[in-house]
Amino acid sequence: MEENQANIVVFPFMAQGHIIPFLALALHLESKLRRLPNLTITFLNTPLNIAKLRSSLPPSAALRLVELPFCPSDHGLPPDAENTDALPYPLVARLLHASTSLRGPFRDLLLGLVAGGRKPLCVIADIFFGWTATVCRELGVFHAVFSGASGFGLACYYSLWVNLPHRKKPDSVEFSLPDFQEGSPVHVSQLPLTILEADGTDPWSLFQAPNLSAWADSNGILFNTMAEFDGVGLSYFRRKLGVEVWAVGPVLLSSKCRRSTTPSSPEQCIAWLDEKPPKSVLYVSFGSMNTITAPHMMELATALESSGRDFIWVVRPPVGQDINAKFDSGAWLPEGFKRRTAGRGLLVERWAPQAEILAHGAVGAFLTHCGWNSVLEALSNGVPLLGWPMAAEQFFNARLLEGDGVGACLEVARGRSGEVRADALREKIETVMGETERGRGMRRRAREAREVIQTAMRDDDAATRGSSVRALDEFIGAAMSRRAESR
Numbered sequence: 260m261e262e263n264q265a266n267i268v269v270f271p272f273m274a275q276g277h278i279i280p281f282l283a284l285a286l287h288l289e290s291k292l293r294r295l296p297n298l299t300i301t302f303l304n305t306p307l308n309i310a311k312l313r314s315s316l317p318p319s320a321a322l323r324l325v326e327l328p329f330c331p332s333d334h335g336l337p338p339d340a341e342n343t344d345a346l347p348y349p350l351v352a353r354l355l356h357a358s359t360s361l362r363g364p365f366r367d368l369l370l371g372l373v374a375g376g377r378k379p380l381c382v383i384a385d386i387f388f389g390w391t392a393t394v395c396r397e398l399g400v401f402h403a404v405f406s407g408a409s410g411f412g413l414a415c416y417y418s419l420w421v422n423l424p425h426r427k428k429p430d431s432v433e434f435s436l437p438d439f440q441e442g443s444p445v446h447v448s449q450l451p452l453t454i455l456e457a458d459g460t461d462p463w464s465l466f467q468a469p470n471l472s473a474w475a476d477s478n479g480i481l482f483n484t485m486a487e488f489d490g491v492g493l494s495y496f497r498r499k500l501g502v503e504v505w506a507v508g509p510v511l512l513s514s515k516c517r518r519s520t521t522p523s524s525p526e527q528c529i530a531w532l533d534e535k536p537p538k539s540v541l542y543v544s545f546g547s548m549n550t551i552t553a554p555h556m557m558e559l560a561t562a563l564e565s566s567g568r569d570f571i572w573v574v575r576p577p578v579g580q581d582i583n584a585k586f587d588s589g590a591w592l593p594e595g596f597k598r599r600t601a602g603r604g605l606l607v608e609r610w611a612p613q614a615e616i617l618a619h620g621a622v623g624a625f626l627t628h629c630g631w632n633s634v635l636e637a638l639s640n641g642v643p644l645l646g647w648p649m650a651a652e653q654f655f656n657a658r659l660l661e662g663d664g665v666g667a668c669l670e671v672a673r674g675r676s677g678e679v680r681a682d683a684l685r686e687k688i689e690t691v692m693g694e695t696e697r698g699r700g701m702r703r704r705a706r707e708a709r710e711v712i713q714t715a716m717r718d719d720d721a722a723t724r725g726s727s728v729r730a731l732d733e734f735i736g737a738a739m740s741r742r743a744e745s746r
């Protein structure tokens with residue numbers, strides 16, 4: 260291997276909620292290691308995702324965008340389906356299975372680098388790409404899984420998948436996570452549908468069984484989280500897998516680089532927010548893939564209207580409709596809703612400039628599905644949360660955020676099938692945004708969370724370096740010493 264060459268390969272799953280934190284990590288590493296001579300960060304993905312990034316990312320000396328061949332229609336997917344953001348939720352499992360076809364091209368690429376004397380310093384790959392760890396072990400390359408999910412959320416999610424089925428009696432509503440007592444008990448309404456319906460032979464089970472067992476081939480797990488909040492989940496993985504765990508977050512994508520992931524322009528939202536008083540606006544969004552049902556949409560609209568509060572709501576067609584269809588306010592919202600809320604409600608179709616919105620001083624609270632990127636973006640700005648978890652580990656993120664450790668979230672609804680009533684929603688919006696004891700407490704805890712985050716990311720002199728900065732240094736140190744050993 261060339262003495263003075265450092266190549267870090269990063270490889271996210273094809274979803275905005277994965278590409279965004281991986282890009283943030285890649286750029287963070289680039290800036291941290293800029294003094295290393297001949298530093299390269301190789302960002303792998305499928306052709307359409309790479310083309311999108313290439314056309315919009317600011318030029319960078321070290322970042323190399325590399326596409327691996329992938330043909331969605333070979334896997335029964337629509338021709339352009341290289342990202343979950345344009346995919347109906349039931350097809351996500353198919354995209355996951357299809358993504359395993361990247362194994363051959365990934366191995367060829369790595370083999371070429373190793374054979375050419377340019378072995379990467381490390382590979383950092385997605386929680387859904389366990390097979391990359393197996394390939395790296397075979398080729399002697401240092402490997403880490405990078406989780407854009409919280410430690411606690413991923414621990415619950417992992418424990419559920421590796422202990423199927425969960426409910427011994429079909430009528431039981433609460434049960435313990437078998438190997439994660441700190442996470443229990445779990446209520447059946449906190450089970451993602453994919454896990455609730457899993458019997459070991461369904462597409463999700465068939466994907467997760469080999470995926471999760473391959474994590475044991477990795478050298479460790481990087482988490483986009485802070486040790487101060489998330490110790491329980493981080494310890495779970497140290498204990499369960501016996502691997503290194505590094506909490507290096509939050510690494511967040513700057514607004515400038517977000518233009519590559521944001522089709523809409525931020526100006527309209529920001530100009531609208533500029534007219535609003537501080538902390539007066541409720542921002543409502545369910546992330547990059549989730550939508551709510553048509554009846555829930557009606558209840559939410561009624562709650563927003565009757566709350567009297569200003570709001571920005573990122574709207575998508577409800578569950579069961581073509582997610583790429585134009586949003587039809589006439590059909591999916593109460594009659595006259597847009598007219599009656601004109602001036603105090605801004606509906607943004609499909610995709611909003613979320614990072615800019617959450618950083619704006621007019622935003623007072625965030626009604627969120629508790630996707631971990633959204634959570635980090637809110638807490639970094641001291642914004643309290645109303646939680647409406649929908650899928651995956653979001654139910655457990657909500658629990659972590661509501662608990663004493665963070666205390667900056669109030670769960671307002673759960674999943675797509677539970678009952679949601681406008682009056683209860685309105686009351687909870689008022690609890691969080693109004694002059695209530697709970698609301699004041701949550702706002703204080705959200706500000707404290709922002710301070711914890713700022714301290715964790717402090718990177719000045721050695722004596723005051725934050726926990727996340729030290730963890731990333733340790734990770735780089737571990738990869739470097741592995742390289743030194745293998746010379």
Ligand code: UDP
Binds near residue numbers: 276548609
């Ligand atoms: N996002 C955005 N605009 C939107 C919806 C989502 O910029 O209208 C970004 C959001 O800022 C976050 C990511 O997409 O960085 C969503 O990730 P998260 O983990 O919150 O949820 P997921 O989409 O993975 O469920």
